[in-house]
Amino acid sequence: MDGPVRQRSLWQHNLALVLGHVGTATPTSRAEIAATTGLTRATVSSLVEDLLRADLVAEVEPAPRTGAGRPATGLVLCPNGPTGLGLEINVDYLSAAVVDLTGAVRHHVVHRVDQRDRAPEQVLADVARMAAEAVGGVDLTVAAARLAVPGLVNGNGLVRVAPNLGWRDVDVRGPLTAAPHWPDLPVSVDNEANLGALGELAVAPASPSFLYVSGEVGIGAGVVLDGALFRGAHGWSGEIGHVTVAPDGLVCRCGARGCLEQYAGQEAITRAAGIGRDPALSADVAVATIVELASASDPGVLDALRGAGTALGIAAAGVVNVLDVDTVVLGGTFAALADWLGSHVERELRKRVLTAEWSPIGVRASALGASATVVGAAGSVLRDLRAAPASWVSVHR
Amino acid sequence: MDGPVRQRSLWQHNLALVLGHVGTATPTSRAEIAATTGLTRATVSSLVEDLLRADLVAEVEPAPRTGAGRPATGLVLCPNGPTGLGLEINVDYLSAAVVDLTGAVRHHVVHRVDQRDRAPEQVLADVARMAAEAVGGVDLTVAAARLAVPGLVNGNGLVRVAPNLGWRDVDVRGPLTAAPHWPDLPVSVDNEANLGALGELAVAPASPSFLYVSGEVGIGAGVVLDGALFRGAHGWSGEIGHVTVAPDGLVCRCGARGCLEQYAGQEAITRAAGIGRDPALSADVAVATIVELASASDPGVLDALRGAGTALGIAAAGVVNVLDVDTVVLGGTFAALADWLGSHVERELRKRVLTAEWSPIGVRASALGASATVVGAAGSVLRDLRAAPASWVSVHR
Numbered sequence: 001m002d003g004p005v006r007q008r009s010l011w012q013h014n015l016a017l018v019l020g021h022v023g024t025a026t027p028t029s030r031a032e033i034a035a036t037t038g039l040t041r042a043t044v045s046s047l048v049e050d051l052l053r054a055d056l057v058a059e060v061e062p063a064p065r066t067g068a069g070r071p072a073t074g075l076v077l078c079p080n081g082p083t084g085l086g087l088e089i090n091v092d093y094l095s096a097a098v099v100d101l102t103g104a105v106r107h108h109v110v111h112r113v114d115q116r117d118r119a120p121e122q123v124l125a126d127v128a129r130m131a132a133e134a135v136g137g138v139d140l141t142v143a144a145a146r147l148a149v150p151g152l153v154n155g156n157g158l159v160r161v162a163p164n165l166g167w168r169d170v171d172v173r174g175p176l177t178a179a180p181h182w183p184d185l186p187v188s189v190d191n192e193a194n195l196g197a198l199g200e201l202a203v204a205p206a207s208p209s210f211l212y213v214s215g216e217v218g219i220g221a222g223v224v225l226d227g228a229l230f231r232g233a234h235g236w237s238g239e240i241g242h243v244t245v246a247p248d249g250l251v252c253r254c255g256a257r258g259c260l261e262q263y264a265g266q267e268a269i270t271r272a273a274g275i276g277r278d279p280a281l282s283a284d285v286a287v288a289t290i291v292e293l294a295s296a297s298d299p300g301v302l303d304a305l306r307g308a309g310t311a312l313g314i315a316a317a318g319v320v321n322v323l324d325v326d327t328v329v330l331g332g333t334f335a336a337l338a339d340w341l342g343s344h345v346e347r348e349l350r351k352r353v354l355t356a357e358w359s360p361i362g363v364r365a366s367a368l369g370a371s372a373t374v375v376g377a378a379g380s381v382l383r384d385l386r387a388a389p390a391s392w393v394s395v396h397r
Numbered sequence: 398m399d400g401p402v403r404q405r406s407l408w409q410h411n412l413a414l415v416l417g418h419v420g421t422a423t424p425t426s427r428a429e430i431a432a433t434t435g436l437t438r439a440t441v442s443s444l445v446e447d448l449l450r451a452d453l454v455a456e457v458e459p460a461p462r463t464g465a466g467r468p469a470t471g472l473v474l475c476p477n478g479p480t481g482l483g484l485e486i487n488v489d490y491l492s493a494a495v496v497d498l499t500g501a502v503r504h505h506v507v508h509r510v511d512q513r514d515r516a517p518e519q520v521l522a523d524v525a526r527m528a529a530e531a532v533g534g535v536d537l538t539v540a541a542a543r544l545a546v547p548g549l550v551n552g553n554g555l556v557r558v559a560p561n562l563g564w565r566d567v568d569v570r571g572p573l574t575a576a577p578h579w580p581d582l583p584v585s586v587d588n589e590a591n592l593g594a595l596g597e598l599a600v601a602p603a604s605p606s607f608l609y610v611s612g613e614v615g616i617g618a619g620v621v622l623d624g625a626l627f628r629g630a631h632g633w634s635g636e637i638g639h640v641t642v643a644p645d646g647l648v649c650r651c652g653a654r655g656c657l658e659q660y661a662g663q664e665a666i667t668r669a670a671g672i673g674r675d676p677a678l679s680a681d682v683a684v685a686t687i688v689e690l691a692s693a694s695d696p697g698v699l700d701a702l703r704g705a706g707t708a709l710g711i712a713a714a715g716v717v718n719v720l721d722v723d724t725v726v727l728g729g730t731f732a733a734l735a736d737w738l739g740s741h742v743e744r745e746l747r748k749r750v751l752t753a754e755w756s757p758i759g760v761r762a763s764a765l766g767a768s769a770t771v772v773g774a775a776g777s778v779l780r781d782l783r784a785a786p787a788s789w790v791s792v793h794r
Contacts, residue, residue, distance in 0.1 A: 152751070152752060152755075160752075160755060161751075207630065208630070209629065209630045221719060223719060223720065225622070225627060230622060230720070231721070232606065232720055232721020232722065233604065233605070233606045233721050233722060233723040233756075234721055234723070234752065234755075234756055235721070236721040236751075236752045237719060237720050237721040238719060238721075239718040239719065239721075239750075239751045239752070240718065240719055242718050242749065242750070242751045243714075243715040243718050243719065244642075244711050244714060244715060244749055245641075245644065246644065247642065247643065247711055254751050255748070256748050256749045257748075259749075314641050314644055315715070317640075317641060318640040318641060318712070318715050318716075319715075319719055321636040321637065321639050321640050322618060322620060322634060322635060322636065322637055322640065322716055322719075323620065323627070323629055323634050323719075323720075324628070324629020324630050324631055324632070324633040324634040324635075324636075325629065325630060326630040326631070351652070351653050351654075352639065352641055352653045352656075353636075353639070354549070354558075354633075354636045354639045354651050355549060355557075355631065355633045355636070358549075358557060358631075359630075359631055
């Protein structure tokens with residue numbers, strides 16, 4: 001509330017307020033919304049009409065009568081309203097998902113394909129084809145798309161650097177929307193860990209402030225503070241993979257020494273486990289192999305996971321000391337390895353976080369597991385729409 | 398703007414809006430405020446009357462006429478309006494300051510006294526006496542006091558732990574307000590680095606998001622994100638002194654190994670410089686000695702500062718990688734040593750921050766130097782008052 005309050009902004013504000021209430025207390029009723037928000041019944045009714053016509057809200061059968069009087073008509077987020085399309089480029093897979101306003105996943109596809117020996121245009125043409133399939137595969141309106149990339153992304157869709165893809169200053173939005181199959185949709189581009197964190201926030205927020213760590217070939221993080229993703233001065237927050245855990249340690253792809261990625265990244269784990277880096281061994285197979293061997297208590301693999309978990313715990317402890325977040329969520333492939341990594345991360349947090357004795361730090365696997373990023377990307381489209389529904393309503397009512 | 402907009406909250410909101418405008422564009426006029434905020438002239442005039450009567454705003458002579466028409470009366474923050482009282486307990490000194498609405502320091506006293514062999518009650522009795530002297534020494538209304546402590550502080554004025562004072566679970570607010578000399582004032586308690594960061598934010602904000610690192614015997618930080626101090630889930634953010642810079646390194650007072658404090662704290666520097674820890678050598682004398690020897694290019698002292706600056710840079714790089722803040726401010730005794738520490742911190746940031754090549758990270762000494770904390774504490778009282786002036790205005794108009 002930075003400016004003076006005028007008529008149009010009041011409508012926008014109150015529209016979001018009513019939709020927000022339907023989203024958190026569902027099913028609700030016009031009377032309940034009026035009571036909770038302090039708006040008049042007439043105002044609520046008019047706003048609800050706008051939301052119904054725009055398919056953001058739907059009416060459902062009233063709940064069984066419990067007291068006197070006519071039972072109120074229930075209001076819920078519309079399951080057949082606008083949806084969000086999430087797209088993900090990662091080192092060794094591509095993925096697409098469609099999520100509706102209720103958070104339900106209506107479409108989800110993963111293609112295993114290694115991007116490291118392919119040109120960005122090839123990759124983006126595949127992504128465009130997957131987007132078209134997704135849009136065609138659901139009988140719903142797709143409001144917009146959001147693409148997740150494992151790297152530093154500028155606001156205008158330029159990927160500054162994605163070290164593990166080998167991309168530098170690659171315009172992603174231009175070639176994607178120009179690709180033959182691309183459906184006519186607005187698209188924005190964001191960092192994969194940021195979108196994973198937003199997915200977690202939407203589905204199972206452990207706390208208003210948490211650190212979401214996404215393990216893939218690289219390691220990224222989403223920093224959620226007071227219920228919102230913190231992006232930093234340039235939108236480049238979350239580079240936990242390059243936090244120093246051994247000042248004179250191994251040289252990283254970024255040029256620095258002792259980065260976390262060199263101790264807890266997927267390749268560091270397979271290397272330490274003695275599985276080696278077989279180019280024919282795709283990452284999902286490598287992770288499945290590690291899980292299998294760890295389940296059988298293979299000492300080499302347990303050792304490798306101890307090393308990775310310890311390094312991850314040292315880096316996470318630094319973040320917790322500085323930010324006082326109370327939960328660390330393990331995402332990406334770390335989610336599949338959480339049974340083994342978790343205890344080492346917890347031990348380091350206990351030892352190294354000054355305040356741990358008063359308030360222990362929770363460590364848990366991402367609720368969405370490996371699909372957190374693409375589902376988070378799809379959901380974040382709707383999160384934005386729900387936070388500011390006015391322009392959607394203006395066009396669609 | 399989380400709730401519906403009603404009449405009383407509109408007045409509160411617009412009052413803060415007008416006062417905020419006077420604070421940022423000074424001197425201004427009623428007409429300028431109306432033009433900038435979009436409020437009507439009549440509304441602005443009525444709000445300005447409220448602020449004038451409460452001594453938050455004052456009228457000044459109009460600026461010389463430059464065009465046609467009567468020149469407008471200038472409006473400024475009132476230099477004789479309410480003031481804030483800042484108080485600081487640190488390991489080897491106590492301090493008090495009074496700041497007025499314009500940011501001018503109207504009173505500032507530092508007592509050199511080591512707290513380590515004194516009971517909290519003795520220390521707090523001294524602080525109460527200094528508060529009484531400060532209130533008596535300025536011919537202005539003091540709105541409230543804020544006390545800075547180098548430790549973890551709970552919202553209710555309980556110091557959970559201040560490791561370098563040797564305090565644990567010490568109620569600070571109770572004994573302070575019960576002390577014989579305490580002036581009748583509301584008082585709140587906060588962490589010293591947080592208040593130093595707020596001081597920096599008020600006086601010379603390098604950027605909306607920065608890391609303020611305060612070096613004393615311990616090392617704390619204030620994390621400023623998007624123009625506001627980030628306090629964390631429990632108010633315990635900023636414990637950068639316990640970020641690991643050497644996983645198997647020296648044992649810290651907190652029990653962990655390799656904490657930054659053990660490599661860049663005041664005692665670590667004097668020890669490495671071979672000055673030793675002479676109990677008769679107070680910290681200000683030790684810092685003065687280090688500055689003198691470093692200025693004379695003493696190799697041992699330069700080496701000690703290189704070690705401290707490198708460790709500080711490693712820890713700061715981790716924070717910048719995760720938060721994407723673009724400036725590191727060196728406060729407390731680090732401000733006096735910034736000429737020597739700065740280049741080492743910069744080198745580590747350049748090496749270790751993934752995005753440094755696109756956007757270099759600024760490193761500079763605190764504009765307020767050693768008084769940042771106590772001046773920041775005083776100023777933060779007024780910052781709160783200016784952000785929400787309605788209750789002050791209701792009582793004092």
